[in-house]
Amino acid sequence: MSATTIQFGQLPALQLRAPDGAEATITLYGAHLVSWKPAASSGAPGQERLFLSTLSALDGQRAIRGGVPVIFPQFAERGDGPRHGFARTSTWRVVDSGEQDGAAFAVLALGPADLAPQMAAAWPHPFELQLRVSIQKCDLALTLDVRNTGTQPFPFAAALHTYHLVEDVEAVRIDGVQGETLAITDKLDQVFEHIPGPIAFDNGVDQLVLEQQGFTDAVVWNPGAADTAALADMEDEEYRRFVCIEPALLGPQVLEPGGAWRGEYRIRPAVA
Template sequence: MGHYTNLTDPRTELEVVRDWNGVEQVVLRSPRGAYARVSLHGGQVLSWRNDRGEELLFTSSKAIFKPPKAMRGGIPICFPQFGNSGTLEQHGFARNRIWAIDEGHPPLNQNDNSSKASVDLILKPSEDDLKYWPHCFEFRLRISLSMDGDLSLVSRVRNVNGKPFSFSFGYHTYLSVSDISEVRIEGLETLDYLDNLSQRERFTEQGDAITFESEVDRAYVGSPNVIAVLDHEKKRTFVIRKEGLPDIVVWNPWEKKSKTMVDFGDEEYKQMLCVDAAATERPITLKPGEEWTGKLELSEVPSTNCSGHLDQPGII
């Protein structure tokens, strides 16, 4: 166990612990009691709790906590491939690598003066990675917990190659819900989506809101930067804000597929929903020296207070 100085607020220190595999994890806490835990395996957020101690992210009871396999739950980072349509392993290799704490990099300029507990991580390709994906990059990831308990992730990918490269990306966010049949998503109405259950055929969303009664695996393209996930039974709403990520991927495996996944319980599809800020329809291309930034912010509010959230212009 140890401590690192917080790069955003020098008055704050981060607790660093090790899991049973010896992999470091960083614990972030807000003064009001919200909590987040980040593993250096994958740069993955494993837990996000509000100030009442309620877990807001889903983790499977059958999740495998052992590198190099990514854990089923939390927020895996999908890079340089989101999905399995390319030549790499599904969702790329970033979620299966050991990241480092980036102590020497100056902090980002903050848009506000609020105190945030933050950690900066960095990933660079190994020699093995370069054999499969021959592009030199620096991937910097800042994970922050605000005073109000909002969780934000800021990814910056820089091309330090001598030639351009392209990638797709996703924050594969497993939200914890009370009952999938009581959940709806607002903000994706009338959008086109690519249906991964129909060879990525393009359809147009017809519903007033997205609800769930069977397996869903869709990429909503050109989506707004703010959407809401309403959980009627728990009377709470997740507000998802994003920048630099044009798409939203919605996934629930439902009953049949759940039974085929060794690291997922047969009935657990009822308690989870993946809503992923992503760039999947069109790859991101970086020229030598260029840098891309993709931001995600997750907030949890009582459903009765949600009106107006989707109209807020400010992101992170």
């Protein structure tokens, strides 16, 4: 089976396994990708690629710290709703899963009927979100679709807040977001608009390519020592083990009635 229902902490989740051994775990809470292990040469899952805090809540009462949170319909505090929107703290539905061309995939959906009543009242725009997660070999592909199913336009922002697992954040090097190589030596929270092409990500061990379409911007974040110490859901030294490089549409973009937007994100090994 390419998709199996499991429990992750206290959360219902879907575990994907590709024929080549690549694995991923997605919680229905938030359609949150919490684990991704590329295929190893033996056909078994390889090393974990996503950071997940050891103190993260896994009970559906608060957002998960790590993995790939889905950000919609606002980024951070850039709006009147909850920080980073409601998608990451709502329970999604599995609408499809299986294998295609050797890849294992799952599609999860979220609409107004899935929202808590107070959230549906606070954001009264008919909509449908779909997130498609696909894994094969050492590739991860994520596609976020937003549809306006109502009769009035609405503005939105979106991002896939990817926590990349690293051995030492000070060894990280990032190219493609600014004119020179970006290194992380302290707290960093920076928005890069109008990304021209793929991002080259050297995590200190491997070289990866981060490709995005539809998402026009990127955000790079690491809280540093001082801010991490103030976070209740992260150990003091855990900031050393991740960097967030997230594809984003910060706009916000206005979606007309019946309109649709798609954001695509792919992580793959760099080609020598």
